[in-house]
Amino acid sequence: MRIVTAVLSSAFLSSLLLTGCGTGVYRGEATAEYSFTEPLPTGPFTYISALGCAKQDVDLNTGLTVTGLPAHDDGPCITAALAKANATHPVVLVQDGASLVSSIRGPAAGHWSIVGRGAGFHGASTLFGTGFFQKAGTNDDVIFNGDAAHAGCPGGKSDPGVYTPGLPPPRGTDITLRDFAINGNRGDGANGNSDRGDPRGHDGCALMGIDLIDVNNVRISGVTFYNTSMYNLRLSDVGHATVEHSLFANMGLLPDKYEPQNGDGTHVNGPANDINIHDNYYITTDDAIALNAPEGWGGLITNVTISNSFVQQGNTLLRAYTNSSPVAAGNALPLISNVTVDNLNGFGFFCAYFGDGAFHPVSLPGTIKNFVWKNSSCGSDWGIGLTENVADLTFSNFRWISDHTASPFFEMRQGHADSISLQDITVERPWDVVPALVRLRAAPTSTVDELSIDGLKFAGITDPLPQLVLIRAPSYISQIKLKNSLTGYVSIVNDSRLTGAVTQNSRSATADQ
Incomplete structure (x- = not known):
């Protein structure tokens, strides 16, 4: 995993920091002004200075005393x-x-x-x-x-x-x-x-x-x-x-x-x-x-x-995975269920990655269930990466700032999804390199039962995306539902042979319109 340094403007970072997060978020420069108004642990308090065997003589930055001598081990x-x-x-x-x-x-x-x-x-x-x-x-x-x-x-x-x-x-x-x-x-x-x-x-x-x-x-x-x-x-x-x-x-x-x-x-x-x-x-x-x-x-x-x-x-704002190399193919995989992410903002190589970063035999369906990420902004090289079998993933009121790489917002690199729902997504493109909103790679094969896109906005440059959905055979999407997303792209999908039914604003539409 590589170190990722934010390349977007410090002013934009500050605006996210000050307006995008909760008022109680740690801002990296706190003071020792703690009133202990929150619930405290049950039990009598004992000061470490009163134990009789601790010297508390270390400088937290050097590991030495303030005069540069070896500190006492209080452990x-x-x-x-x-x-x-x-x-x-x-x-x-x-x-x-x-x-x-x-x-x-x-x-x-x-x-x-x-x-x-x-x-x-x-x-x-x-x-x-x-x-x-x-x-x-x-x-x-x-x-x-x-x-x-x-x-x-x-x-x-x-x-x-x-x-x-x-x-x-x-x-x-x-x-x-x-x-x-x-x-x-x-x-x-x-x-x-x-x-x-x-x-x-x-x-x-x-x-x-x-x-x-x-x-x-x-x-x-x-x-x-x-x-x-x-x-x-x-x-x-x-x-x-x-x-x-x-x-x-x-x-x-x-x-x-x-x-x-x-x-x-x-x-x-x-x-x-x-x-x-x-x-x-x-x-x-x-x-x-x-x-x-x-x-x-x-x-x-x-x-x-x-x-x-x-x-x-x-590397990621959030990683979640159930399928791992130590788990033998065909064995019962652990589940992740009922996850709600609200107002998690920032910068990373990925916004989120579902998987451990490697390709494994994927044998069981839907091991990540009821996952919702909403009301957030993320600047990254890649948006969402997936190498898992998932039941349902929802991203709602989500702003993605593409970090000048030829990457989609959502990419399946392996696995199967029952449902992917993208609601009120804003894609900000400072550079004309984003190939699609959603991409399915060719190998290993990825499949989706239903992809729903409801509400899509573009910011930054005005050149339209070549397509909303880019699929490489033999990967396949059974159904695409598109609502309130009529501009900002040339085609819905690059190849109609790689999709089943496609609907737009609840009316039948050809895949290449």
Whole structure:
């Protein structure tokens, strides 16, 4: 996955940032003005400064003391305090300073929280406020829920469902992490958190900023993630989780030989349910938000809402997939269902990608169901990419700014779709290179039962598209329904032999009119 830098004007970016996102979105430069008016975790508060074994003497930007000396490792002290947590006596630690840590481990059963006093991020590299700096050579997550070293990476591997098949254990409950910064100290593979050759991790074990697995009732709020080894935040087998008001920043600090950088922001593995992601800001080197059902233990991801967030850069604003190379052809695939995206704006290489980026044998229909993305704007090289079997995808009141490549808004590269609905789409073309609104590639074959286009506008240059739909044989669309989209193109479809019925404004129309 390559780094993507926005090429559109800073004025346009600012207009999206200020008018396109929710008023509570993290804008990348926060202050420590937290009033703690939101619900706080249950349990007595213990200040980390009062533990007696933590020195809180680190500079969040350097990993040293403010005088340039080695800082004290507060990780074991904080882990020992969290280890006392249970359902009867939950533990809430208040980070009232800045700590160097060789990872923090909270009990797998949950009932623990860490609450900071606020944090923020200036420019490209300056953190301030309360938080944690990952000690060099730790080779571990910064914060995870487990009772032993590397518990966030069972068996030394990062995805238990892929490398260690089995059923997930009973979930723990009640973990809150809020209002602090994490500097993950990602280096070049010889220094930083991981010093074993690959800055992302070692021996198949990917290292995260926050890594929570097998737990219900999670709140991540007001966290500033910066420069983590791999994903900023990974949630695997979680339920009833909220991720809000946070900054996710992986700035692209790896040498070229370590591409892809895999710097995801919010990464959800299956199974997962009832996930609310809102009012966040993303600067990532891979997927800003990922819903990856085959990863983790693997399983259904359902009831997800994503809203009021902005992506400054990313490979995708959103990735969702169910079909993966570790899943044998013909085996039951996990599902993704009931996903609503509202007011997610920004810039990426893709706006969204449905698939893991590779071609696999696709054997089961409709593994992504009831997916709606609305009220959003996206500037990208490619709009929507798909290599999955999907039941129904809807994009509504969606503005796409084509980033001067010969790419369509929606491209099927493999798979089958029962229904694709494009409602009130605006295509802005600063360059005359967009070949079509929708394109189906020739190989592997793509098929669509019904493509509906209702309301289509063009901005930018006035030259019409050669066709709305470009199909390469043997790919095929059974039915095209076109409403309120009468101008801006020459033909509806490039080849009438590759479609079934075509209707325009509820009246029969020839495919080439």
